[in-house]
Amino acid sequence: xxxxxxxxxxxxxxxxxxxxxxxxxxxxxxxxxxxxxxxxxxxxxxxxxxxxxxxxxxxxxxxxxxxxxxxxxxxxxxxxxxxxxxxxxxxxxxxxxxxxxxxxxxxxxxxxxxxxxxxxxxxxxxxxxxxxxxxxxxxxxxxxxxxxxxxxxxxxxxxxxxxxxxxxxxxxxxxxxxxxxxxxxxxxxxxxxxxxxxxxxxxxxxxxxxxxxxxxxxxxxxxxxxxxxxxxxxxxxxxxxxxxxxxxxxxxxxxxxxx
Amino acid sequence: xxxxxxxxxxxxxxxxxxxxxxxxxxxxxxxxxxxxxxxxxxxxxxxxxxxxxxxxxxxxxxxxxxxxxxxxxxxxxxxxxxxxxxxxxxxxxxxxxxxxxxxxxxxxxxxxxxxxxxxxxxxxxxxxxxxxxxxxxxxxxxxxxxxxxxxxxxxxxxxxxxxxxxxxxxxxxxxxxxxxxxxxxxxxxxxxxxxxxxxxxxxxxxxxxxxxxxxxxxxxxxxxxxxxxxxxxxxxxxxxxxxxxxxxxxxxxxxxxxxxxxxxxxxxxxxxxxxxxxxxxxxxxxxxxxxxxxxxxx
Amino acid sequence: xxxxxxxxxxxxxxxxxxxxxxxxxxxxxxxxxxxxxxxxxxxxxxxxxxxxxxxxxxxxxxxxxxxxxxxxxxxxxxxxxxxxxxxxxxxxxxxxxxxxxxxxxxxxxxxxxxxxxxxxxxxxxxxxxxxxxxxxxxxxxxxxxxxxxxxxxxxxxxxxxxxxxxxxxxxxxxxxxxxxxxxxxxxxxxxxxxxxxxxxxxxxxxxxxxxxxxxxxxxxxxxxxxxxxxxxxxxxxxxxxxxxxxxxxxxxxxxxxxxxxxxxxxxxxxxxxxxxxxxxxxxxxxxxxxxxxxxxxxxxxxxxxxxxxxxx
Numbered sequence: 001x002x003x004x005x006x007x008x009x010x011x012x013x014x015x016x017x018x019x020x021x022x023x024x025x026x027x028x029x030x031x032x033x034x035x036x037x038x039x040x041x042x043x044x045x046x047x048x049x050x051x052x053x054x055x056x057x058x059x060x061x062x063x064x065x066x067x068x069x070x071x072x073x074x075x076x077x078x079x080x081x082x083x084x085x086x087x088x089x090x091x092x093x094x095x096x097x098x099x100x101x102x103x104x105x106x107x108x109x110x111x112x113x114x115x116x117x118x119x120x121x122x123x124x125x126x127x128x129x130x131x132x133x134x135x136x137x138x139x140x141x142x143x144x145x146x147x148x149x150x151x152x153x154x155x156x157x158x159x160x161x162x163x164x165x166x167x168x169x170x171x172x173x174x175x176x177x178x179x180x181x182x183x184x185x186x187x188x189x190x191x192x193x194x195x196x197x198x199x200x201x202x203x204x205x206x207x208x209x210x211x212x213x214x215x216x217x218x219x220x221x222x223x224x225x226x227x228x229x230x231x232x233x234x235x236x237x238x239x240x241x242x243x244x245x246x247x248x249x250x251x252x253x254x255x256x257x258x259x
Numbered sequence: 260x261x262x263x264x265x266x267x268x269x270x271x272x273x274x275x276x277x278x279x280x281x282x283x284x285x286x287x288x289x290x291x292x293x294x295x296x297x298x299x300x301x302x303x304x305x306x307x308x309x310x311x312x313x314x315x316x317x318x319x320x321x322x323x324x325x326x327x328x329x330x331x332x333x334x335x336x337x338x339x340x341x342x343x344x345x346x347x348x349x350x351x352x353x354x355x356x357x358x359x360x361x362x363x364x365x366x367x368x369x370x371x372x373x374x375x376x377x378x379x380x381x382x383x384x385x386x387x388x389x390x391x392x393x394x395x396x397x398x399x400x401x402x403x404x405x406x407x408x409x410x411x412x413x414x415x416x417x418x419x420x421x422x423x424x425x426x427x428x429x430x431x432x433x434x435x436x437x438x439x440x441x442x443x444x445x446x447x448x449x450x451x452x453x454x455x456x457x458x459x460x461x462x463x464x465x466x467x468x469x470x471x472x473x474x475x476x477x478x479x480x481x482x483x484x485x486x487x488x489x490x491x492x493x494x495x496x497x498x499x500x501x502x503x504x505x506x507x508x509x510x511x512x513x514x515x516x517x518x519x520x521x522x523x524x525x526x527x528x529x530x531x532x533x534x535x536x537x538x539x540x541x542x543x544x545x546x547x548x549x550x551x552x553x554x555x556x557x
Numbered sequence: 558x559x560x561x562x563x564x565x566x567x568x569x570x571x572x573x574x575x576x577x578x579x580x581x582x583x584x585x586x587x588x589x590x591x592x593x594x595x596x597x598x599x600x601x602x603x604x605x606x607x608x609x610x611x612x613x614x615x616x617x618x619x620x621x622x623x624x625x626x627x628x629x630x631x632x633x634x635x636x637x638x639x640x641x642x643x644x645x646x647x648x649x650x651x652x653x654x655x656x657x658x659x660x661x662x663x664x665x666x667x668x669x670x671x672x673x674x675x676x677x678x679x680x681x682x683x684x685x686x687x688x689x690x691x692x693x694x695x696x697x698x699x700x701x702x703x704x705x706x707x708x709x710x711x712x713x714x715x716x717x718x719x720x721x722x723x724x725x726x727x728x729x730x731x732x733x734x735x736x737x738x739x740x741x742x743x744x745x746x747x748x749x750x751x752x753x754x755x756x757x758x759x760x761x762x763x764x765x766x767x768x769x770x771x772x773x774x775x776x777x778x779x780x781x782x783x784x785x786x787x788x789x790x791x792x793x794x795x796x797x798x799x800x801x802x803x804x805x806x807x808x809x810x811x812x813x814x815x816x817x818x819x820x821x822x823x824x825x826x827x828x829x830x831x832x833x834x835x836x837x838x839x840x841x842x843x844x845x846x847x848x849x850x851x852x853x854x855x856x857x858x859x860x861x862x863x864x865x866x867x868x869x
Contacts, residue, residue: 052752054748073751074748074751074752075751075752075754075755075756075757078751078752078753078754079754083752084752086749090746090748090749090752091746091749092741092742092745092746092749093745093746094741094742094744094745095738095741095742095745099738100742102738103738103739103742103750103753104753106735106738106739106755107739107750107753107754107755108753108754109735110735110755111754111755111756111759112755112756112759112760113734113735113736113739113755113756113759113760114734114735114736115731115734115735115736115737115763115767116730116731116734117734117735118730118733118734119733119734119735119737119738120733160749160753161752163753164754294663296797349845352849353848356848356852359608359800359804360804360848363800363801363804363805363844363848364845364848366797366801366841366844367841367842367844367845367848368841369841370837370838370840370841370844371837371838371841371842373837373838374834374835374836374837374838374841375838377834377835378834378835382834486794489793490670490674490793493667493670494671494674497667497671501663527682528678528682529678529682530677530678530681530682531674531675531677531678531679531682534671534672534674534675534678535671535675537667537671538668538671538672538675541660541664541667541668541671542656542668545660545664545668546664
C-alpha cells in the first residue's frame with residue numbers, strides 16, 4: 001500500500017474537562033473520498049480544525065506527504081494544498097460574489113499580495129466567470145453573497161476553497177442547512193470538480209444519504225474516538241455506529257421530514 | 260523615606276480623581292459599546308455648574324458647610340440633565356448605526372457642549388476655592404497636603420463601594436451586568452435594553468459631571484478643561500479593562516502611582532507615562548487587567 | 558469618467574486656478590489638501606479595518622522631521638522636506654507595524670491613540686523642540702531657487718496639490734490591487750483570508766505603512782505651508798478630526814477625503830471668522846447633519862446609485 005497522503009497519529013485535544021479528540025490515528029491515501037460521521041460534539045469539526053492548522057493538538061501529529069505540519073498556521077497549511085470549507089459559509093459580505101472569487105484567486109497566486117498590480121484584469125475576470133459558471137452561480141456574480149440562497153452560499157464557500165490547486169479538500173458539513181432537493185446537485189458539482197482535479201476529499205456529514213452516495217470510505221466518530229472505519233455499507237451497518245451515530249440521524253431525519 | 264510618603268499620598272489623590280472621572284466612561288462603554296467623547300464635556304459642565312453654584316452660595320453668605328453638598332448636587336443635576344438630553348436626543352435615534360458613527364455623534368456633542376459652555380459662562384476663568392481652603396491643610400510624614408485632596412479619596416471609596424453594591428446586589432445592577440456581558444441574550448431574556456442604555460448613559464454622565472464638580476474648587480475653571488480628561492479617563496479604562504468598574508479602580512491606582520513616581524523621579528515623562536502604561540497593557544494584555552477577550556468564531 | 562483622468566483634470570484645474578485665487582483661499586486649500594492627504598491614508602487603512610485614532614503620531618512626526626531638517630540640517634528644498642517627512646513617518650510605521658498589525662478594531666484604535674499621545678507628551682516636554690510653542694520654519698526653496706512670500710505660497714500650494722493628487726492616483730491603484738481588495742476582505746472575514754493562503758499580517762502591515770507615509774507627507778506639507786509646527790499636531794483631537802472627516806467623507810471615491818477635508822476646513826474657517834466662540838458648535842452641528850442626512854458620507858451627494866462591493 002502506498003504511503004498515505006495525509007494522516008494523523010495519536011491526535012488528542014481537550015477543552016478543560018471535555019475530551020474533543022482522543023488518540024485519533026487516521027490515514028488517508030491520495031484520491032480517496034472519505035465521509036466523516038458522528039453525532040454533534042463527537043469531535044469531527046475539532047478534527048478538521050486540527051488538520052487544517054486552526055487548532056493545535058495537545059498531543060499527536062498531523063503529517064502531509066510524510067512531513068510534520070502539526071504546528072503550521074492555517075495559511076501555511078492552505079498553501080500546501082490542504083483547503084477547507086466551513087460549517088457556516090465564510091464569505092466576504094462586503095464584496096460581490098465575483099470579487100469573492102477574485103480574492104480567492106489573488107490569495108492563491110501570492111501569499112504576500114501585491115500592492116501595485118491591478119486585481120480585476122480581463123484574464124482574471126474570465127477565470128472568475130468561468131468558475132462561477134461551472135458551479136452555476138454566474139447569475140449572482142455582481143451581487144453580494146448575502147443575496148445568495150443558502151445552498152449557493154455554501155457552494156460559494158466550497159468554490160473559494162477549490163480555487164487554486166487543492167490536493168486535499170476538507171469539507172465541513174457541505175450540505176447542512178440546505179433543502180433535500182439541493183443536496184445532491186451541490187455534491188454532484190463539487191465531487192465532479194474534485195474528481196477532475198484528482199484531489200482527495202474528506203467531508204463531514206450528518207446526512208447519511210449523502211454519505212452513502214458520495215463516500216468511498218466512511219469514518220465514524222464518537223466522543224473524540226474513531227469507532228468504525230471502512231466501506232460505507234459496513235460502517236453504517238456497524239452496531240456501535242447505529243447506536244451512537246446513525247440512530248441519532250434516523251431520529252433527526254424523521255423529525256425533519258415531519259417538520 | 261519622605262519621598263515614598265509623598266509618592267503614596269500624591270498617587271492616592273491622583274488615583275481618587277482618576278477613578279471618579281473614569282468610572283462613568285468605562286461603565287458607558289461596557290454597557291453601550293460606545294466610547295463617549297462627550298464625557299469630557301460632562302466633566303466641564305459639572306465644574307462650571309459647581310463653580311457658579313459655590314460662587315453664588317458664598318456670595319449669599321450661606322453656611323460654609325453646605326457648599327460641599329452643593330458641589331455634589333450641582334454635579335448630579337447638571338450631569339443627569341445633560342446626559343439625558345444627549346442620550347435621548349442624539350444617541351437614541353442613531354442606535355442602529357455603526358459603532359464608530361456613534362462615537363462621532365458623541366464627538367459632535369462634545370464640540371457643541373464646549374461652545375455652549377463658552378456662551379453661557381464666557382471665557383474668563385471661574386474660581387470656587389472656598390471649599391478647598393475651608394478644610395485647611397495637614398501633614399503626613401512631613402509632607403504638607405490639603406485635606407480636600409485627601410477627602411477625594413474618601414469620596415472615591417464611597418462611590419466605588421456604592422457602585423459595587425449597586426452592580427452586585429441590586430436587580431438593576433444585575434441587569435446592567437447582563438447587558439455588558441451579552442446584549443443580544445439580555446434582550447432575549449426580556450431586559451429592556453433601551454432603558455438600561457438611557458440609565459447607564461445618564462449615570463455615566465453624572466459621574467463625569469461629579470468629577471468635574473468636586474475638582475472645581477482645586478483648579479481654575481476655564482474652557483477646555485474637559486479635553487484632557489477624556490483621553491486620561493479613556494486610558495485608565497483601557498488599562499483596567501473597558502466595562503469593568505473594578506478595572507477602573509485598579510487602572511486608576513496603577514496610573515496614579517506611576518504618575519506620582521514620574522513627578523518625583525523623572526518629571527520629563529510625567530505627561531506620557533499614562534499612555535506608556537496604556538501601550539504596555541495593550542501590547543501585553545489587550546483586554547485590560549480585568550477585561551474578557553472575545554470568543555472564537557468558527 | 559475614469560478616476561485617473563478625472564483626477565488629472567482636477568489637478569490641472571487646481572493648478573491653473575491657483576494664481577488666480579485670493580491669498581486666503583490658496584492657504585485654505587493648501588492646508589485642506591495637505592490634511593486631506595492624511596485622511597486619504599486613513600481611509601485606505603479603514604477599508605482594511607484599521608481605524609486609527611492616532612494618525613497624529615505620523616502627522617506630527619512628519620512635520621517635526623521636516624521642521625528639524627529645515628532648521629537643524631539646513632535642508633531648504635520643499636520637495637526634499639516633504640520626502641524627509643514622508644520617509645521618517647514611513648520608517649516608523651514600518652517598525653511599529655510589526656506590533657500594530659497584530660491588533661484589531663478597538664484595540665488597534667486605542668493603541669494608536671496611546672502612541673500618538675506618547676509623542677505629544679514627549680514633544681511638550683522637550684524644551685529643545687520649543688515645548689508647547691513649537692518652532693518656525695524658514696520659507697522653503699524650490700529646486701534651488703528662493704521665492705518671495707507670495708510666489709512661495711503659490712508654489713507650496715502647487716506642490717501640495719501635485720503630491721496629494723498624485724498620491725490619490727497611486728492609492729486608487731492600491732485599493733484595486735490584490736493587496737487593497739484583500740484588505741477589504743480581511744476587514745470582513747480575516748480567518749477566511751488566512752484559509753485562502755494569504756498573509757493577513759503582511760497585508761495589514763503594508764496598509765499601515767501606507768497610512769503612516771501619507772500622514773507623514775501631509776504633516777511635512779503643513780509644516781511648510783504654515784511655516785510653524787507645534788505639538789498639537791500629535792494631540793488626540795487632531796487625530797480625532799482625521800477620523801471624523803474620514804467617516805463623513807465616505808469611501809465612495811478616492812478623492813472623497815480631499816473634498817471632505819476641504820469642506821471641513823471651509824466650515825471651520827468661516828465659522829471661526831464669524832463667531833470665534835461658536836465655531837466648534839458649528840462644526841459639531843455640521844457633523845450631526847451629515848451623519849443624519851448623508852449616511853453614506855459626503856460623497857454620496859454625487860452618486861445616486863450604490864453598487865455593493867464596488868471599489869473606490
